Amino acid sequence: MEITNRYIDILRCIDCNASLAQSQSPPLRRLICSQCDVMYEVKNNKIYFAKQHIKEHSWQNVGADWPALGENAGRFKPNKILGPKIKDLPNYLNISEEGRWVYIGSGNDCIKGYINVDLGDYENVDIVADICSFPFKSNQLDLIVSNSTLEHIYNFKDVVTEAFRSLKPGGYIYMSVPSICPRHHAVDYHRWTMAGLEKLFDEFKIVESGACRGYADAINVMGNWLIGDKIKNAKMKNLIHAGWNIACRPLYWGKNTSEISVALSQTIFVIAKKEGSYDK
Numbered sequence: 243m244e245i246t247n248r249y250i251d252i253l254r255c256i257d258c259n260a261s262l263a264q265s266q267s268p269p270l271r272r273l274i275c276s277q278c279d280v281m282y283e284v285k286n287n288k289i290y291f292a293k294q295h296i297k298e299h300s301w302q303n304v305g306a307d308w309p310a311l312g313e314n315a316g317r318f319k320p321n322k323i324l325g326p327k328i329k330d331l332p333n334y335l336n337i338s339e340e341g342r343w344v345y346i347g348s349g350n351d352c353i354k355g356y357i358n359v360d361l362g363d364y365e366n367v368d369i370v371a372d373i374c375s376f377p378f379k380s381n382q383l384d385l386i387v388s389n390s391t392l393e394h395i396y397n398f399k400d401v402v403t404e405a406f407r408s409l410k411p412g413g414y415i416y417m418s419v420p421s422i423c424p425r426h427h428a429v430d431y432h433r434w435t436m437a438g439l440e441k442l443f444d445e446f447k448i449v450e451s452g453a454c455r456g457y458a459d460a461i462n463v464m465g466n467w468l469i470g471d472k473i474k475n476a477k478m479k480n481l482i483h484a485g486w487n488i489a490c491r492p493l494y495w496g497k498n499t500s501e502i503s504v505a506l507s508q509t510i511f512v513i514a515k516k517e518g519s520y521d522k
């Protein structure tokens with residue numbers, strides 16, 4: 243089904259909040275506001291709400307002036323995620339397949355079944371939008387997920403306010419954010435403690451929280467960045483990266499869900515439920 247038909251019932255004009263209609267004058271493919279006549283472009287099966295989106299397809303490289311990691315920076319390093327994975331969340335939270343699931347800040351990581359929203363027009367993004375102002379009507383969504391995106395948004399509280407507005411009563415949000423984590427991008431403003439992350443979801447009911455990438459990743463990444471910065475010889479750098487990753491392996495053993503483990507973690511998450519409704 244055409245992307246515009248698929249989502250038009252839940253989309254809104256981000257300028258005036260009114261419903262949108264399809265343009266009746268082909269070949270121009272647009273969504274038009276029913277009230278203020280603002281037009282939103284539809285191109286390559288994407289709807290553009292952001293006028294100034296990111297065109298670069300490698301978000302990590304946008305303006306980063308960071309030391310180079312050696313080729314072996316990821317070698318022998320376990321890939322361990324604690325807590326539920328985004329692709330499993332609809333099932334985990336018992337959300338119907340007909341529900342509306344939205345992945346905000348999906349980047350290159352777009353996941354099937356979700357409406358993928360990002361400020362970059364990456365290949366599998368469905369909606370190109372600034373997530374400080376969701377293009378969704380109030381009380382429409384069953385699930386919103388976000389993974390390591392909030393730290394790139396200076397006014398991050400706007401995102402949580404918008405999530406509360408557009409979730410259905412009873413809808414869920416999964417939010418993972420960095421905690422003990424070096425700056426990883428030129429546009430990287432914030433870090434959270436678990437207390438700070440839970441406080442951000444004051445309006446919601448917290449149903450689960452914990453470590454996402456644990457302390458093993460926090461320690462491992464710090465070592466690898468130091469190796470990247472301090473060791474200049476490429477062969478030596480690669481050797482030390484690989485040795486460091488092997489040395490870190492025992493840190494990944496076990497469940498690591500104690501309070502101190504969570505407090506030392508690279509990234510942490512909450513799952514929060516909207517209990518009231520939004521009637522503005």
Ligand SMILES: [Zn+2]
Nearest residue numbers: 255258275278
């Ligand atoms: Zn409008």
